[in-house]
Amino acid sequence: MFIAIKTEESTLKGKISFYCKSLDVTRQGFHNYLKYKNSPWKYQSLADAMLDICAEDECNDTYGRVRMHQALEQKQPDGINVPSERTIYRVMEEIGISHRPKRKPNGITRADKEARKSVDLIKRNFTSDKPLEKCVTDMTQVKCLDGKLYVSAIFDCFDSAVLGLAMDTNMKATLCEKTLENTYKSHPGIRGCIIHSDRGTQYTSGIVKKSVVI
Known part of the structure; x- marks a missing residue:
């Protein structure tokens, strides 16, 4: 130029x-x-579809390439073949809607080095052919005006559905215990299911282990 x-x-x-x-x-x-230089951009239709997705909801403005790829796969815009995530990232960079994390995210749970290691029954296979067969659990924190809110949830590997959750102003083991209780109340068939978590002190505590056994 x-x-x-x-x-x-x-x-x-x-x-x-x-x-x-x-x-x-x-x-x-x-x-x-x-x-x-005056030829139309071959990704213009794809870029327009991405901008439409961002305009649908103000929260969509935070989409990265993975979530944008999923949104395009779900909507299947007419006349557009959804490309790879790498191509989607390049187009997002070109039109100025890509987002980079300001800092490296850190988990809020801390591993219990003294706890006995459990057998890894999932073995990095987070998919399931049947519901209530394999589940994963974790917690996150939400910053609020009056402090932090901790949310714990259990997800089904079959369809990523939230089977149960609990919220509290602290991240003690009782929050995980309440999550298990709420999940069992909503889905009694979860008894015998594999529930995979990290080795945080909340999940290796005696109170949670007792709930899992029951």
């Missing part, structure tokens, strides 16, 4: 070689730019 401006769209022939050499650009590359 700089060379095109300086050479008045290549009309000043004598300056093309000088600028190409100075900027380490080939003459062929420069002329290809002139040839295709």
Whole structure:
């Protein structure tokens, strides 16, 4: 673009070689730019679909490439073949809707190094062919005006549905115990299910282990 401006769209022939050499650009590359610079962007339809998704809800403005890819797969816009996540990321960068985390997220639970290690029954396979067969659990914190709210939930690996949750102003083991109780009340068939968690002190505590056994 700089060379095109300086050479008045290549009309000043004598300056093309000088600028190409100075900027380490080939003459062929420069002329290809002139040839295709007014051509429509091949990802314009995809970009418009992404902007439409962001405009649907103010929360959608925080979408990263993974969630944007999922949203496109779900909507299946007419005439658009949903590309890879990498391509979606490049297009989001181009139109200015990509987001980078300000800091590396850290888990809020802390591993209990003294606790006996349990057998890993999931083995990194977080999918299931049947409901209430394999579940995962974790907790997160939500910043509120009057402090922090801790939310604990259990998800079904079959369809990622939330089977039960509990909330409290602290992240003690009783929060995990309440999550298990609420889940069992809503889905009694969860008895015998594999529930996978990290090795945080809340999950390795005696009170939670007792609830799991019961």
